[in-house]
Amino acid sequence: MAQEPLVEKRVFQLPRFTTQSGRTLKDVRIGWESYGRLNADKSNAVLICHFFSGTSHAAGRYAASDAEAGYWDAIIGPGKAIDTDRWFVLSSDTLVNLNTGDPRVTTTGPASLDPETGRAYGPDFPVVTIADFVAVQKALVESLGITRLAMVAGPSMGSLQTYEWAVSHPEMVGKAMAVIGAAEADAQLIGWLDVWSAPIRLDPNWNGGAYYDGAPPEAGLARALTAMTLQANHGDWVNATFGRRPAVEGTDPASALSARFQVQSVLDNAGELRARLCDANHFLYLAKANQLFVAGGRSLEDAMQRLRAPLLVISHPRDLVFPEAMVLRTVEAARAAGRVVTHLNIEGKRGHLDGVMSMKQAEGAIRAFLEG
Incomplete structure (x- = not known):
């Protein structure tokens, strides 16, 4: 197994970005990082989308002295389920990322300075959606010359982004791995x-x-x-x-x-x-972006009709954020639409957080899904 290299944090910038609501923002910036190497024909890219309180730091360490690695380090890295000796894995901070005080996080949101006024946007910042998060990620992916992702994956809010990718941009997503999440936010959520x-x-x-x-x-x-x-x-x-x-x-x-x-x-x-x-x-x-979420802005049934990528759905039967019944509605809708779906339950006392902290138990299924 190759020694894991240190991770470099980078910044992606869009001079202009128009949100789903129609507002145009200037100088939109997000942080991103990658693991592994992009191959010559740029066909080995895997995109990881982070959870509500997370960042782009999905794997590895920024410095050898770091106490902890990225949140999915158990499954991303040399020789691991998502093997960075084979796959080029990238991950980005979302718009309105929660962790504005983290010096390694770059994100445009209400705490950012509005270039027009020189003051923080505050409540004047437009409402943004999961689709907006994905649109910025798509611009990042395309800036690297990548036209198709071998897989998109993520836990919790990352699974919402995964479904949005697979439904709104089916031509760009080879496979989709949605962990502890569903393809729409129901009334309970x-x-x-x-x-x-x-x-x-x-x-x-x-x-x-x-x-x-x-x-x-x-x-x-x-x-x-x-x-x-x-x-x-x-x-x-x-x-x-x-x-x-x-x-x-x-x-x-x-x-x-x-x-x-x-x-x-x-x-x-x-x-x-x-x-x-x-x-x-x-x-x-x-919270608003999560509340508004329905994959592709459609009904669940219509969204699953548009989806083309094979799905690996990983959930916890005692998840309190995305309860089993909510996840199963997505699984059943996908199967009713004739999609290829593998559903795996993980175990652990954490419930929802086991989809972040206990993923090593699913490494065999993930490897088989990605490489199959």
Whole structure:
């Protein structure tokens, strides 16, 4: 097995980009990275799309001293399921990426400066969709001379982008691997995304999204991240990890309203730390893009009729974000349309997050699907 090289982060720029809503943005920028080499006829490209709170960092390390590798490093790299000795793998930050405080993230969104005014867009930034994310990715892919992707894949919000690619650009997608996601957002997901977003809107510092000249709504964002994190983890993991232990040993949570359980304290602390690297408006814009999602802007049945790529659908039967019934609606619609579909369940106590953290168990199926 070849030694894994370090990853280089790059920036892709579009002088002008027109959103699905008809707004034209200038100087649109996203970060991207790649693993492996593009072959002479540019036929070995695999695109990885990231999840809601993720970035382009799907595999490898930026520096040898990095404590952790990219989120799908278990399946992307030399000799792994998506073998970078054979495949050229690329991944990009989405528009309105959540992680605006990460120095390695480049993304255009409401926190960006509007070239026309020199001030942050704030709430004047247009509503963007999963289709907009894909349109920018398509421009990046085409800038590299790639006309067809061997596979598009991604977990959670990355699976939404995968379906959008396969339905809107069927001629460019050889295969599609959708992990812990579905081809449309149903009413339950729309409602939960609103629950995640509510603490931001209730934070007085949010100010309708116009907060870039003052204090950001960090408290509301922290609580939003806490709600998101809790739902992304199944109760099996939460109960096994925290139980009913108090936040402070020897302090009974019944002793005062301020006395807490460990699970409350740990989740809140994690949310507060994460909020320092994120932007509240970007969270809201991401939530809106997910709520609006139907692959190709069509009904589920029409979308599956347009899809041509063979599908590998990987899900968790106890996923609380994309419940099994929601995933199965997509699988059944694809099969009813005569599509080639392989459906695989993964295991683990995390639930939804097992589609990010426990993918090694699916490496045999992924390798066979990609290379078959």
